[in-house]
Amino acid sequence: MQLLREHYLDRLRQFLDAPVITAVTGIRRAGKSVLLRQFADALRSERQVVYVDKESLEFEPVRTARDLIDHVNSTTHRNEPRVVIVDEVQEIDGWERAIASLNGEHKTQVVLSGSNARLLSAELATLIAGRYVTLRVFPLTLREFGELYRQRPNASLDDAGLFHLYLRVGGLPGVLHTDLSDPVVDQMLGDMVNTIAIRDVIRRHRIRDVALFEAITRFAVDSVGSPVSAKRIADFMKSQRRTTAVDTVLNYLAHLGDAFLLEAVPRFDLRGRKLLQVNHKYFLGDVGLRNGIVGYRESDIGGVLENLVFLELRRRGYTVTVGIAGKHEIDFVAEKRSGRCYVQVAYLLESRATIARELNAFDAVRDAYPRVLLSLDPHQPADFEGVRHQSLTTFLRGAPLGASTAT
Template sequence: MGGFPVLHTSDYSIETAYKVVYDIYSSVILRDTVQRYKIRDVKLLERIVKYAFDNIGNTFSGKNVADYFKSQQRKIDLNTVYNYLNALEGAFILYRASRYDIKGKEILKTQEKFYLSDGGLLYATMGYRDRMISGILENIVFLELKRRGYTVFVGKFLDKEIDFIAEKKGQKIYVQVAYKLESEQTIEREFSSLLAIQDQFPKYVVTLDDFWKEDVEGVQHVHLSDFLLQSF
């Protein structure tokens, strides 16, 4: 149901909870975003919101959004896309995670990720979709890292992708998030990205595996619930 406090003050059904969240979403869109940023095309804003929600956990840029709308026979200016995404950040509906090149030690200006301020927003507006489980798990980990005071980036190291690089007071942790490690290919993909980074900062692969919890060469494999509760 998400973390909006009102949902946990009473024994709401799922349907009622989603209605409450949808009403919150609607009022935030209308009041905090449309009015504050003087947005004229509310329907376009809502379509951009749904595009972002549908791509939680995927890297994309303003150009991706513009190209998508072009494929839908709707031309949209690139600056408008960025202005609307900035407005959604300003209303705390979305958080942006910039992409960081570990080898080049620079923040990249493209292929960032956006995450929801509350997972309940996705379910209330678009319903539950099994195919989005990996993105939702990333979203949970992202919010936990933010809650603990980390500055969070998505990472690039050579040709490999790292879900999260989290920094705080000169310390770092690296995190890969996956639903389950169900094949050798998945294990290789998730662990190899972290094993390629030659420093001494903690590295985690976070999944929902109940039985397989083996660490690999110092990279810790932990269940999501354990990761959320442990100190680091």
């Protein structure tokens, strides 16, 4: 079973001949390694390629910057075009010096990957400011999930069943290589969370009170889709007889963000035209990991759907905030250079009161940018008083935001 993620491969090719380093980032197990191997294989017929995978024992001897330089120069000709691809580069001591050195060599292109946003950006910015670009790899889209699932022997789920499976297990590709039984999926998701927490947060930041860190992580994950403040978390910890400072909570949340496990979404005051500094919402880098932390609960469907929409908007290059105007809240204000779109996310529109509540959120909007209501309800009209109603699953499968509700 293998999936060619053409969107990312095309982006890597676009950067290939530019005088920049390409840094591929994203949550662990999102498919970065497979993507880089596919990219390396596609290039071998046209130029020299060095591929170093620091999660493979084959490259265990490549431990330092000097080791990396020696390995590259011993396997390629320096005066001929070559591409150096290093997966999980942060495992090499002094990697930033080696990458800067290689980047300065004639006819040498460098592509690297890592699972910590701040580590890569801080080190690269220090040595080669303005000479690198980042490409974030997200978990599988619903369409990609379906394409990979249908390569399984005896794949039998229809579109509805596939979507419910996606809600349950998330979009990390490795899960689809299991038998998808509940015990196996739960174990795998739990192990993925532990890997991210231990390797990318606890060990890197030398966190001593692991129990406190886990409790704060669980609280934030369980609050997906709801406003959360560091003080609120600290107060909750105090009620559980666990004293912690607000600054400690903020640091832990920042570490989780650097590891792409959680992403903070600020609130935007639509009337005052400014970002608010407190009560951000947090969304997971993959909805399946939520189930590995707090378990799967049907009652949480609203927050999970918002999380999926958030990830899809970010995947499409939108900058995302939560719109606030008085008592009204718009789930997402999605912006690109081309403009803005206001987005509400609903499970079902089962009553007039529900429809009115969702539409009322747009009352504070005074501009002419599009307004879109995404839901799983197939029985509602395409428009509500100028608000486009779109099938949420159609959007997740790749339809333009605000397109027809046809599934």
